Amino acid sequence: WYCNKNLPPGPWGVPIVGYLPWLNPTKPYKTLTELARKYGPIYSIQMGKHFAIVMSDPISVRTALARNELADRTNFEVINEIMQEHGLIFTRGELWKEQRKFVCNWLKVIGVTKFGDKKTDLQLNIVDVVSSTISNLRQTNKRPIDTGKLFLVYIGDFVNRIVLGKEWPEDDPNWTYLRNLAEDGSKKFSIATPLSVLPILKIIPKYRKTVSEIIEGVLKTHFIYKTLMENRGKEVDQCKDLMALFMKEMTKRKNDIGHFFNEKQCCFLLSDIFGAGVETTVNTLRWFLLYMALNKDVQCELQSLLDLVCTGDDGIIDLENIEHIPLLKACVYEIMRLRPVAPSGIPRVVNKDITILGYQVPKGTMVLPLQWAMHHDKKYWMDPEIFQPKRFMDDDGNLINKKAFMPFQAGKRACVGDTLSYWILYLFGANIIHNFNISLEDGLSEQEINTITDGEFGITLSPAKHSIVFETRI
Numbered sequence: 001w002y003c004n005k006n007l008p009p010g011p012w013g014v015p016i017v018g019y020l021p022w023l024n025p026t027k028p029y030k031t032l033t034e035l036a037r038k039y040g041p042i043y044s045i046q047m048g049k050h051f052a053i054v055m056s057d058p059i060s061v062r063t064a065l066a067r068n069e070l071a072d073r074t075n076f077e078v079i080n081e082i083m084q085e086h087g088l089i090f091t092r093g094e095l096w097k098e099q100r101k102f103v104c105n106w107l108k109v110i111g112v113t114k115f116g117d118k119k120t121d122l123q124l125n126i127v128d129v130v131s132s133t134i135s136n137l138r139q140t141n142k143r144p145i146d147t148g149k150l151f152l153v154y155i156g157d158f159v160n161r162i163v164l165g166k167e168w169p170e171d172d173p174n175w176t177y178l179r180n181l182a183e184d185g186s187k188k189f190s191i192a193t194p195l196s197v198l199p200i201l202k203i204i205p206k207y208r209k210t211v212s213e214i215i216e217g218v219l220k221t222h223f224i225y226k227t228l229m230e231n232r233g234k235e236v237d238q239c240k241d242l243m244a245l246f247m248k249e250m251t252k253r254k255n256d257i258g259h260f261f262n263e264k265q266c267c268f269l270l271s272d273i274f275g276a277g278v279e280t281t282v283n284t285l286r287w288f289l290l291y292m293a294l295n296k297d298v299q300c301e302l303q304s305l306l307d308l309v310c311t312g313d314d315g316i317i318d319l320e321n322i323e324h325i326p327l328l329k330a331c332v333y334e335i336m337r338l339r340p341v342a343p344s345g346i347p348r349v350v351n352k353d354i355t356i357l358g359y360q361v362p363k364g365t366m367v368l369p370l371q372w373a374m375h376h377d378k379k380y381w382m383d384p385e386i387f388q389p390k391r392f393m394d395d396d397g398n399l400i401n402k403k404a405f406m407p408f409q410a411g412k413r414a415c416v417g418d419t420l421s422y423w424i425l426y427l428f429g430a431n432i433i434h435n436f437n438i439s440l441e442d443g444l445s446e447q448e449i450n451t452i453t454d455g456e457f458g459i460t461l462s463p464a465k466h467s468i469v470f471e472t473r474i
């Protein structure tokens with residue numbers, strides 16, 4: 001690519017590491033955004049081993065992500081070592097096509113449809129874990145709570161139900177192990193991240209050890225999944241969880257060749273969906289409650305609206321009720337704009353030489369759709385740093401689409417869990433705000449609050465450690 005004179009502009013780097021030494025080590029998306037303001041909506045940058053283009057104009061990002069040539073993920077050696085090219089998120093080619101179709105079909109089977117009937121068992125399952133969360137919070141008696149641990153238990157429980165067809169008591173040793181692994185795994189993955197761009201770092205014991213520990217966690221998780229599979233009997237035929245559907249597909253195709261429905265793929269797929277579904281929604285919900293605590297006027301307005309629609313005897317706000325409160329959806333959109341859990345974007349790779357916005361982009365180039373830059377661009381958002389949910393509403397109070405809003409990205413590889421995530425976030429968000437007055441623990445200085453809202457970036461962007469006080473209001 002050095003000979004290619006028609007590459008997008010971009011900063012110079014140094015041999016081997018490229019531009020890495022100049023990236024903010026804890027918030028790389030902020031440096032990448034500053035570079036976007038300097039070099040424009042498409043620029044090139046060398047990140048260690050990987051040559052990348054960074055895109056930040058929403059229309060060109062959508063157009064680029066929709067192209068077949070960008071439907072693959074970057075080939076990271078360390079990810080291949082851990083995932084062995086199985087699962088869904090990091091797969092390529094025929095395996096990806098087949099497994100994505102299978103997962104999208106499973107989501108339809110359990111009732112996740114964009115415009116369909118929302119009064120399904122699925123909603124009852126979410127409401128059930130929301131009710132347990134609320135009962136738990138009622139007992140906190142205004143004691144400050146670490147929302148990360150709490151939501152991991154309940155959202156994790158819901159995801160286990162739909163993925164494994166399994167409900168574990170909170171103190172079950174397997175479930176406790178998987179939860180600890182989820183928390184610990186995020187930290188380990190962030191330690192291992194530099195390896196994806198600089199595989200040479202593998203010679204340093206700290207990195208080797210981290211990768212070995214991640215692999216050990218993967219193997220133990222698969223052991224738990226395999227035991228669950230072995231213990232499932234005839235009931236599987238009636239079940240709709242992902243594991244059951246996969247097992248039925250394995251039986252149906254056991255004499256066929258040229259497919260990927262085998263036990264190894266099943267284990268990687270189940271853990272991929274658990275990982276993709278839990279950490280993202282837990283952290284988005286934590287951001288939501290944090291900003292509710294910091295914006296009492298919005299919280300009060302929401303509570304009055306929720307009081308009006310909550311007419312059922314059970315005191316539950318359901319998806320039907322939520323259709324009448326555009327402000328709630330606007331708050332969820334605004335939090336995903338202001339603090340997207342994937343601020344740098346999830347990278348894709350160019351699988352053959354192509355032209356993007358008049359530039360020649362060679363095969364193998366990594367493409368970063370930079371969510372942080374799009375979500376904080378003054379051209380599209382007035383006062384982008386301020387939490388202002390009503391920017392997603394018109395003067396008549398209706399929701400409006402914003403082209404620069406892309407938390408799930410776009411195109412053939414966009415997130416498969418967008419609708420499900422919204423349902424989880426609406427049901428948890430609405431019912432918690434309806435039941436409790438939310439505030440941040442007392443006595444924090446402005447600087448401490450800024451540190452919390454600035455967040456910590458690992459696999460996802462989460463608020464820095466903080467506690468929330470839940471005061472019962474109904």
Ligand code: HEM
Binds near residue numbers: 090100284415
């Ligand atoms: C707030 C919640 C969530 C956010 C912000 C989010 C965001 C994303 C993003 C940015 C991508 C990359 C898409 C691309 O390359 O264009 C992605 C991929 C993916 N997400 Fe989500 N996600 C969320 C929740 C979920 C949930 C609940 C599930 C589980 C059903 C899920 C499953 C996946 C899968 C399987 C992929 C990989 C798709 C593929 O490579 O074909 N996500 N997500």
